[in-house]
């Protein structure tokens with residue numbers, strides 16, 4: 251199978267995650283894209299640092315130029331952070347014809363116009379899914395899936411660190427410093443968290459989303475930015491009492507549509523600031539490191555995307571999706587004809603073996619011993635009971651309603667337990683059996 255060589259510039263939180271998951275999901279990736287992604291070299295500041303994941307010491311370098319000079323590297327992945335070095339690296343990579351993948355939103359917000367002009371001139375793509383909203387595929391969504399739409403508005407919770415801090419301040423009553431320390435320990439915050447808390451990390455992402463949505467590079471001097479650094483616990487509490495949650499929200503809106511659906515003459519607005527959101531709105535329940543982006547299009551209407559917005563694994567997922575796209579752009583990778591077959595799982599498990607939790611409601615004669623009989627049948631079939639409710643009111647036929655929440659059991663177990671239960675003369679069919687999903691995976 252053809253190999254595609256990758257040069258990783260940066261082996262920190264995200265770079266190490268990319269290395270780890272390219273190795274762990276090697277077989278799946280080969281099946282899906284038809285080429286093998288091989289990390290040939292990585293660039294770091296300190297090669298002697300102990301690392302959980304990464305190539306051998308001989309494959310480490312401190313000079314990003316080594317990635318450009320290595321003819322076996324087809325794709326350069328920039329995950330160093332900062333501005334000047336990454337910009338020089340990306341310019342050199344594109345000029346050398348190497349496809350670029352980056353997660354560097356600060357760089358794109360400041361120099362996107364220049365980078366993409368060079369990419370177009372050299373006909374070398376630059377992919378940047380990881381730059382905005384971590385694991386949520388919002389870049390591909392706006393660029394591809396919503397291509398039919400004039401974007402009417404985008405509302406996004408797009409900084410995981412500040413959302414984590416606000417959530418912990420609201421729910422656990424932590425003070426700002428404690429919540430920030432937790433976010434840093436989890437790898438959500440930038441090396442220098444100033445941009446996370448002063449709103450500029452979200453603003454850089456807002457610039458990228460706005461530019462993608464409206465087709466011109468929005469200047470960082472054209473947007474209004476206020477962070478969570480001046481927000482007090484008192485205001486979070488008053489907002490709560492008034493029925494609101496405070497979120498750092500990026501708001502991007504086109505002026506009222508013209509007669510043909512195009513943006514009005516007033517252009518667009520881009521702003522990032524702490525915002526009171528009604529508690530009943532879905533965005534108000536986006537907690538912790540989670541991000542959510544609501545995109546309104548003139549054709550599709552309202553859409554909503556939700557997922558982890560920062561951290562090693564979700565961000566690695568976004569980078570690797572770009573690696574697959576980059577590999578396809580190089581030719582030789584397997585193009586898709588709408589569906590790519592692969593045989594890693596191979597079959598559907600029979601319904602009888604599928605396990606879930608259950609809600610079971612039975613109409614029963616209101617007499618002593620019935621609950622005991624039902625419980626003993628469930629026990630015989632190895633189905634655990636997690637709770638039982640029997641309201642004092644009865645149905646129109648005078649029967650009691652027995653409501654049982656049951657532990658995980660297979661469909662087969664549940665069906666045979668139910669057959670035995672329905673043989674009891676005190677139980678009137680039909681039973682109501684519903685499955686319970688806890689979203690643990």
Ligand code: NAP
Pocket residue numbers: 259260261262263264265293294295296297299312313314328329330331332335353354355356380381384437438439440441559560561562565
């Ligand atoms: P990080 O943990 O600080 O890692 C940076 C890596 O780059 C380290 O391996 C460092 O080497 C290396 N490096 C930095 N400057 C270098 C230089 N001048 N020359 C050579 N190597 C250099 O950063 P990160 O959190 O992984 O973030 C990387 C990028 O992804 C940033 O642009 C960030 O904004 C973006 N991003 C991060 C997240 C996240 O959740 N963390 C999410 C989305 C996007 P050493 O290991 O030797 O120090």
Ligand code: HSE
Pocket residue numbers: 381382383384408409410411412438439440446451559560561
């Ligand atoms: N520091 C960023 C955040 C990382 O907290 O959202 C993801 O871009």
